[in-house]
Amino acid sequence: MDPNMAGHTGDSPFLLSPSTGRAMTPSASYDGKPGPAAGDAGAAFVLESKGTWWHAGFHLTTAMVGPTVLTLPYALRGMGWALGLSALTAVAAVTFYTYYLMSRVLDRCEAAGRRHIRFRELAADVLGRVGVLRGGHRADRHQRRHHHRQHPHRRQLPPDYVRELGAEWYPEAVPLHHHRRRRVVSLLADAVIPLAAVYQPRVPGPSLRLHHPRLRRVHSGSMVSNAPVKDYSLSPSKSGKMYDAFLSISILATVFGNGILPEIQATLAPPAAGKMVKALVLCYTVVFFTFYLSAISGYWAFGNKVQSNALQSLMPDSGPSLAPTWLLGLAVVLVLLQLLAIALVYSQVAYEIMEKGSADAGHGRFSWRNLAPRVALRTLYVAACAFVAAALPFFGDIVGVVGALGFIPLDFVLPVVMYNIALAPPKRSAVYVINVAIMALFTGVGIIGAIASVRKLVLDAGQFQLFSDHVIS
Known part of the structure; x- marks a missing residue:
């Protein structure tokens, strides 16, 4: 020896x-x-690897299927029926493929003894x-x-x-920590909503998301006598059509975006190989029903008059509301609850970063030394996000900017690049060629989409009023 x-x-x-x-x-x-590395209290207190594939499926669903589905009719408005539904289907297929590739990269790293959290x-x-x-x-x-x-x-x-x-x-390399999980479950009517405090919801939550299209379908059709006249025409100019189309694609990228797939896969009990495929199938099953119903019903009901927040279309600035007040209030409450679930799950990455510096791994996770700063920092973070959202009523425009500058590079380009580097498929193989094509195509789409989104933001800036109740679209 x-x-x-x-x-x-x-x-x-x-x-x-x-x-x-x-x-x-x-x-x-x-x-x-x-054991946990000294000073890395963020990973020690926030993340835990004990979940099954359906836990990961709930995480993916909660992170992806949220109130941003309210922008789907607005995305179709910029492209029309044929191109809009085709783009919706294409983005769904590409994101499923890229998330699968990223899962394969994580599996390869785990097999090599490097499981990333x-x-x-x-x-x-x-x-x-x-x-x-x-x-x-x-x-x-x-x-x-x-x-x-x-x-x-x-x-x-x-x-x-x-x-x-x-x-x-790799000076920042740390050992894999066993992650923590908690659950907070809220029951509202027949919707069972997972409020996952730390990455491990125990009950499925697709039923909440189904309420959004259901509310719009019931109260946006012929049952409403004062519904607006439907007009599905596009912008009369070619440049306007082009900018609207790329803005819509950027919005779709945000709606399908999921920037925490590695963190979600890290919640799986090892070995994680193959489990994320089942989780993705579960997630995209929910996506199919909620996204298509929301997009089709909202655009069918309001045409090119649909607002960037489809619920806003039910509450026009002039004239009576197109749905009962109690129903609109229920819809807002459901959206708020879903936002809380997303804030608790999707923001775990931000919480982990904050608690890496504020928490002390030498004390218990629920000790006063760690609990007080955790509650304070998380509350301030969510309050800051809510403050910015309330101050800037550019719902559709902001969603487009985030999609073009954030989610397209993160969810469309990086996964195929990392797959080609990590798994190194032959350069003449179909996988390699498809990956390069996706990388080139969505790099261009992201650049043009960023220009279109910023352009729309500038054009709408003249209507801006700080903390306005009117959502600019």
Whole structure:
């Protein structure tokens, strides 16, 4: 036995990646049981890996199927029936494909002993290889050759060398922590809504999302005598049609966007391979019914007069409301509850970052030392988001900007790039060609969509009033 390996039990929190030379977090299936890294209270207190595939499906559904579906009729308004439904179907298919690819990349990293619990760690691992394939591998090979010249009888590097090399290449590498989960369940009428405090809802929540299209379908058709005249015409100018179409695609990107898939997959009990496919199927089953019903019914009822927030179309500025007050109030309450669920689930990434610096891993997670700053910071974060949303009533415009600048790069471009780097399919294979085509296409769509979204924002700025009750569309 190598004397330098004496006393080494395999519990080291660092593993050396043979492909990158980086120190990586071992998978929970690794023989060792690494404890939380000192100072990383965010991961220790926020995340926990105990879920099943249907837990992950609920997380994906909660993160994706939310009040942003209210913008779907507005997205169809910019493209019309044929192009709008085609774009909706295409974006659904592409996002399912890219999320599947990202899951495959995470599975590959886990199989190599590097299970990532954060998107930024996955990106640093995979995208960092572009830089280290040349420089990092040369340095790694040079140090290994030097070690073997000095110690030709040793076939393994001593653990101290592994730690030092890992700290050099990946100083922020931390062991995988077991994540925490809690649940808060609220019952309202026949809707069962998961309010997942930390990534682990226990009851399905698609029924809430079904209320949105149901409310619009019942009260936006022929049952309402004072419904507006339907007009499905598009912009008369070619440039206007182009800008409206790319704005609509940017909105669709936001509606289908899910920037926390690695964090959601991290909640799965290891091994996670294959489980996310079932979770995606569950999520997109809910997506099919809610998204298509919302888009078709809202656009059919209001035509090109539909507001960026479809509920706003039921409450026109002039004339009576198109639905009973109690029903509109119920719809608003359901939207609010869904926003709370999204804030609790989708914002866990922000909470983890905040608590990494504010919490003390040496104290209990529910100790006063950690509980007080957690409650204060989370409350301030949600209040700040609500304040900005109330101050800037550009619902559709903001959704378009976020989709073009945020979700298109994150959910359409990065997954195919990371897959081609991590799994390295042959360059002449269909997968590689499709991935390159998606990357090129949506890079262009994102650029033009950003221009179209900002243009719409500038055009609507003249109607802006701080904290206005009127949502600009």
